[in-house]
Amino acid sequence: MKAVSYEGKYKMSVSEHPKPKLKSPTDALLRVTTTGICGSDLHMYDGRTPLDKGTVVGHEIMGVIEQVGDAVSSIKEGNRVVLPFNIACGFCFNCHRGHTEACLTMNPDQPHAAYGYAGMGPYQGGQAEYVLVPHADFNCLKLPGTADDQWEDDFLLLSDVFPTAFHATELAHVSAGKTVAVFGAGPVGLLSAYCSILKGASEIYVVDYVRERLSKAEELGATPIDFAEGDPVEQIFTLRKKNRGIQESLRPGEEKMQGVDCAIDAVGYQARSDESPETENPTQVLENCLRVVNATGSIGLIGVYIAPDPGGKDKESKQGIYPFPIAEFFDKGITMGSGQAPVKKYNEYLRDLIVNGKAKPSKIVSHRIRIEDAPHAYEKFDKRIEGYTKVLIKFDKKAA
Numbered sequence: 001m002k003a004v005s006y007e008g009k010y011k012m013s014v015s016e017h018p019k020p021k022l023k024s025p026t027d028a029l030l031r032v033t034t035t036g037i038c039g040s041d042l043h044m045y046d047g048r049t050p051l052d053k054g055t056v057v058g059h060e061i062m063g064v065i066e067q068v069g070d071a072v073s074s075i076k077e078g079n080r081v082v083l084p085f086n087i088a089c090g091f092c093f094n095c096h097r098g099h100t101e102a103c104l105t106m107n108p109d110q111p112h113a114a115y116g117y118a119g120m121g122p123y124q125g126g127q128a129e130y131v132l133v134p135h136a137d138f139n140c141l142k143l144p145g146t147a148d149d150q151w152e153d154d155f156l157l158l159s160d161v162f163p164t165a166f167h168a169t170e171l172a173h174v175s176a177g178k179t180v181a182v183f184g185a186g187p188v189g190l191l192s193a194y195c196s197i198l199k200g201a202s203e204i205y206v207v208d209y210v211r212e213r214l215s216k217a218e219e220l221g222a223t224p225i226d227f228a229e230g231d232p233v234e235q236i237f238t239l240r241k242k243n244r245g246i247q248e249s250l251r252p253g254e255e256k257m258q259g260v261d262c263a264i265d266a267v268g269y270q271a272r273s274d275e276s277p278e279t280e281n282p283t284q285v286l287e288n289c290l291r292v293v294n295a296t297g298s299i300g301l302i303g304v305y306i307a308p309d310p311g312g313k314d315k316e317s318k319q320g321i322y323p324f325p326i327a328e329f330f331d332k333g334i335t336m337g338s339g340q341a342p343v344k345k346y347n348e349y350l351r352d353l354i355v356n357g358k359a360k361p362s363k364i365v366s367h368r369i370r371i372e373d374a375p376h377a378y379e380k381f382d383k384r385i386e387g388y389t390k391v392l393i394k395f396d397k398k399a400a
């Protein structure tokens, strides 16, 4: 079968790999119809998250079940399914409590597992014609319709970025009427803005410096903020101060609350410096989140911070240790949540929003390609150029 594998820094290649075989009676074999390239894959592509050469990558996977093991009871050959990027057993202490992002049995090294990802266990990725699904009863989400229909791309986003973005809004306590600042207009940031809209947030700002991505944020209904035009936090304060509807209804002392209720970091440790975007500042977005939220506000840190980081500037940053303005965090009484998203907590509900016409996350998809074009797409997506925002690899006739 054809698959995309990591062959070294800035080198993904498409080559022949053995088709996976069932290893356990609880496994299923999935014929992939659509798979996504994720911003998380870029951390490996950039050589910033060490990965063994030859590993098949890809953790955003959907398709049609080709074969099931003898112990699989709820999923059958021919079922259309999408997989959460987290691989979970369903029976450990954490899975039992809904924390499938921290499954204790699927990865001997750490409390989480995923397809085709550094440090996430011995699982082959899904940017491939076939993928092996462990604990298929637990990990497959059944989908209506048939491969290649009007929902295909929306359903693919249920594997990661749509539930991940929804989780970001939960971590940041976004709810009806609240004000939200999202940093990063990649797929996760754009969908965090979209989920905030779905939840009824009253004001949503999206910060980035990639023009096409900011336009997409505006199209979704958010206010774009270009950090190349000046301090993004000050820009948000200024816009709020100019909003007469807000200013005319302030109560005594409320002028101290010119920031927002909720902030989302959808960038992570490879954040660009606001002042010189050609360089990285790993804590840029974290600091901006702390500044932009009002006292008692909440922050969702969904962009990843990973160690070891061979590209870190000094000994500490190579280990993922950064300065943190804890006094500001304490002083404002901020609540902050972080970590991998527990996709299974949300994917059924989000699927039903799609099926009932209440959500169309595929609005953010920019490119649909054949697997042969994956190395080229990685390059463009990594540089965030020519509108490459969300790339889906298709194994059917609809590929571009």
Ligand SMILES: NC(=O)c1ccc[n+]([C@@H]2O[C@H](COP(=O)([O-])OP(=O)(O)OC[C@H]3O[C@@H](n4cnc5c(N)ncnc54)[C@H](O)[C@@H]3O)[C@@H](O)[C@H]2O)c1
Pocket: 038, 039, 040, 041, 042, 043, 160, 161, 164, 183, 184, 185, 186, 187, 188, 189, 207, 208, 209, 210, 213, 227, 266, 267, 268, 269, 270, 271, 272, 273, 274, 284, 285, 301, 302, 303, 304, 339, 340, 341, 384
């Ligand atoms: N926690 C999880 O479960 C989970 C799941 C999926 C993705 N992620 C992470 O979410 C992050 C975003 O992923 P993505 O797929 O949207 O891809 P992405 O990397 O394309 O998006 C990041 C965006 O941030 C922008 N950016 C860089 N510096 C910035 C700054 N200082 N201020 C504002 N914007 C800035 C970039 O221009 C880019 O558009 C990545 O770190 C990814 O690994 C986390």
Ligand SMILES: [Zn+2]
Pocket: 038, 039, 040, 041, 059, 060, 085, 160, 161
């Ligand atoms: Zn991902």
Ligand SMILES: [Zn+2]
Pocket: 088, 089, 090, 091, 092, 093, 094, 095, 096, 102, 103, 104, 105, 106
């Ligand atoms: Zn488990």
